[in-house]
Amino acid sequence: MSEEEGNSGQVVKGSEEAIFLVENLLRKKLSELPVKIYRAAGDSIVVEVPRRYLRDAANAVHNDLDAYVRTCAGCDEREIRGIYAVYHILGLDNYGVNVIIKVAVPENDAKVPTIADIAPGADWCELEFRDLVGIDLTGRPTHRLVLPDDWPDGLHPLRRDVPYGVRPPPVKREEVSLIEIERPGIPVGPYHPALHEPEYFELYVEGETVIDVRYRGFHVHRGIEKLAESKLTYKQIPFIAERICGICGFCHSTCYVMAVEKAAGIEVPERADYIRAIVLEIERIHSHLLWLGVACHILGYDAGFMHTWRIREKIMALAEYLTGSRKTYGINIIGGVRKDINKEKVPKVLEVLDFVEKETKNLADVLLSVPEVKRRLTGTGKLYREEARKLSVVGPVARASGLYRDVRKDYPYLAYKHVSFKVPLYTEGDNLARTLVRVEELFESISIIRQLLDTMPGGDIRVEEYEIESGRVSVASVEAPRGEDVHFLITGEGRPYRWRVRAPTYQNIPALRAMLRDQQLADAPITIASIDPCFSCTDRLVIVEVSGGKVRRVRRINVVKVAGGKVW
């Protein structure tokens, strides 16, 4: 537990009392800074601070109040106030309250000081708003993070004056290698059997030991945020949100509708909250079974893959039976859900849950008893607690390294306050710990669904009429299978003015470098898979300092030169 003064043990997280407590804490802590503190929608407090005091405010909230970096968003508000704005969203897990540090950036001098050295977790999202909104960063090395390589400099898609369908001609960028590496760089990707998505890891090895990792992602950047701000309407966005990721899509669409409902103050009927929570947990079960199968396949144990997915098929059919589609459920709409879980469907749900529980229990201990699987999971891909805390990792990766973080407990939402469940916690931080966390979570989800089905109230399932006032700010978060999924929203006319999605894998990829260093090459695929990466959610690039702490400016490395071989 954190040592921050005035433990909030007795305060109900996310309640009015907690928000009031945090507000006083902020006023006391930031008393000497010229700040404006006011309540935003739901459980968030906005701290407006002038640009030159951003670092002090961030330091106070992140280090003194022990807040976790959730995300940050740049926004082009020149139409409204003639400025760019940067929002840093930090979460106080102990109180269940979000603190949004807002900084106004003048149009002609679009620069903002970095807080990546204070809060390393914010490293990537800073680079993102530098790419997409064009707000530069001072006080740190910068490089391109999100935009494709052949994208011209100076064209920032998330600026309001750039049309969403712009297609600039490709710009040839020479591949300069500033790192003199004579050891072979092993390209893992973009098309590699262990990775079912195009991402690109370059492992620098000495013999079979990985000495360093270079990751180049962003193959799946589809410009979703730009489409949502310029083409799609409020009603259509849940369907694009659901397709941010093909495994945890429902988390994104739930997070989006909750953000809009919180901003507009829409009262969602309680039955809809229950249905959303049930379908979220069904998605967690299918996602964890899927991951268990893929992990077995990577370790060469195909029987494990086949049997876990045999069990998972029942959950996919159950999801289709409840929502109408195997994966893209499409039942989330602003104000509630489109499909009801009526009485005669409940027995079928319970029957499938019993089947999954029984089968997974005895399959799990067969899987973990296979000598190779057990041997290659233990002790590989270690992530220590301090490193995990520094990088603000989320989900099973955090819970396997001793960080007790679960959005369902820290920032209670939907119907989770009515159910009791245990959050598995391990401290070894290796691949086996992450596996065990996921298996235990799976059984917890089954018990959560049973409790929800018992206590589900009657009543209708959606609100038809609602008013969405523009200019309101809100933050919503959901515990996706891979971790905390945070959506930041500023409402606008007919469609959101700014909608920022921070998927869980976004926080976990930087931790990969720590896990992969000095490990065996053969363990790289299983360690990469152990954070259960979902690149279509994330899509970011990270630059890795060469071992030995020397910081080098790195451009794209021409793999062919380094490895001396031809990559097909």
Place this chain on the structure above:
Amino acid sequence: MVKKLRFVKLISVARKARTVTRKYPFEGPLITEEFRGEVRLDPKKCIGCGACIIICPPNALTLHDEGDVRVIRYFVGRCIFCGMCAEVCPTNAITITKEFELATLATEQLLRDLVHERVKCRICGKPFLPAKLLKAANDDIPGSDNYIDVCPECRAKLGLKGILEHRMG
């Protein structure tokens, strides 16, 4: 020792589970009655209002006003099978089927068009809205019979002329 050989238990897991393969296409697909498949537009009920076109997130349903015809084109290839069009259609002309065997050799085979005849304006003769839409609008708005078949521009002029006459009266 027994704990070491527990992985052999896999044989008993497999024997209990037996072979679960569903021999598709010889046996039926693993489908439930709630599955949302291809969407079908019923020509008899459709009035060409375009509500489904506005709501369709991937623009699979598009509206083309060419010459004296309004085409409502449904491109199955881009459809995401969310079923929102069926929900917003005022005349329930859109039904969701269970069809998923849609593979084809060319994307043209995935187009479904509904062609509406557009009514020509009584004054300027320019085609503007489908007949059924005008009829539906006429039934809803009482007393609109005399200028229902006039295109928006002419109707505006008529209205303006009416006001001028009234004021100049």
Place this chain on the structure above:
Amino acid sequence: MLYISLQVIYVVLAVLIAPVLDSLERKIKAKIHSRIGPPILQTWYDLRKLFNKELVLSRAALPLVLIVLTMLGLCVLTLLAIPAGIPFAFFSGLDIPFLVVLIASIQGLIIAASVVSDNVYAVIGGFREFAIGIVNEVALITAVILIFVSTGLTSFAMLPEAAIRPSYIPVLVLLLTSAYVASGRIPFDIGEAEPELASGILIELSGPALGTALYSILMKRFVCASLSALALVLPLVRLLNPLASFAVFTALTTVMWIIHGIIAVLLGRSRVDIAAKALVLTYSILIISSTALVGVGL
């Protein structure tokens, strides 16, 4: 005369049913995965398709094809050298040393393949084969030699004595394990570990070249299965008449192949350093115990 014809029949049989055994193995693996699995002739269909495809070869992969062809030839030669459950020596006079040289050269070829290709994955795959190959080759060769020493055979033409000596047991175990490891199945298919190295050495080959490579791997597996069958059938050769012991030998080869397949399904893939350490440990124990027992003359 009978012996030569039996031996030739055996080799022809091997060439034909190796792919069938492979699809049978895939079928059994599918059953354990609780699914149907491919038809029995699936591997033949695969080979037929591969030989109809276009040959796309990068300049560096050409020598690899040569290696694969020589490997195929060597495997067939080894099958000729192994007495098919009958007291017969195809290469009379030099039969045992010749068998040992053939087995060593097959392993050597795989190691050579690792140096040839310049694709990064193939290089890494090759080095892994190299590591496992070295350890395993030593074990396999000592096992083959010890079999004949402990049964008092100096040439295949002689009839081995029926009595099973206690020293035969560790030798048998040594041979069975090293034959299994040589067959390149999980947990020791590390050189071709599909999820990590995108099928290692084979990554560059396509079409007919890939077809020959896969076929040569099947032939190598058949050699491993028949070596294991040979170790099991040797004590019986004296008791049965030639035809019966030939039948038993062929049956045993197929049974050994199936057993290899089942073991592969139950295990996961090991890592090259763990596998190498484990193998060195087990082999040294077995070799020391068997040579000691044989030395003492038991």
Place this chain on the structure above:
Amino acid sequence: MSTVNLSSALKALKRSVWVFHLNSGSCNGCDIEVLDALTPYFDVERFGIKLVASPRHADVVLFTGPITRETLPKVIRALRAMPRPRMVLAIGSCAVGGGIWHDSYSVIGGYPKLEEILKKEGVVIDKVVFVPGCPARPEAIIYGVLVLLGVVEPKSKREVYKVE
């Protein structure tokens, strides 16, 4: 390299189809359904279908995703690495019609748009089948393979209704 007569190659292919999974920026809904087709309930191995690790070994590319701008050069390189006969199964509404982000700045817009680029690059594709779905069910993918192999005639036809 050597010219291969396509007809005999296609006939030989009916019973043994090696597929390579190429994700060009998909949300991985369809990719999971592609993997699902290998698992016990659908078991495409009974048709002789096998997932292979390198385009060099593949006959058919299971193409998913709307081709983001970043993956375009790598997609072309992977397709060029395949030996002939080279066939593509475009799976999912992203691959067939560009999906919900078909006109975004960072997306090419599905396989039909890629075909023009491939012609310019001189990469010949022998046969293409489009499998709609979001995600395309494993059975729909199997049906797509059957259409690709010519075992089944495609049911879906272009329809034009006149409204009187």
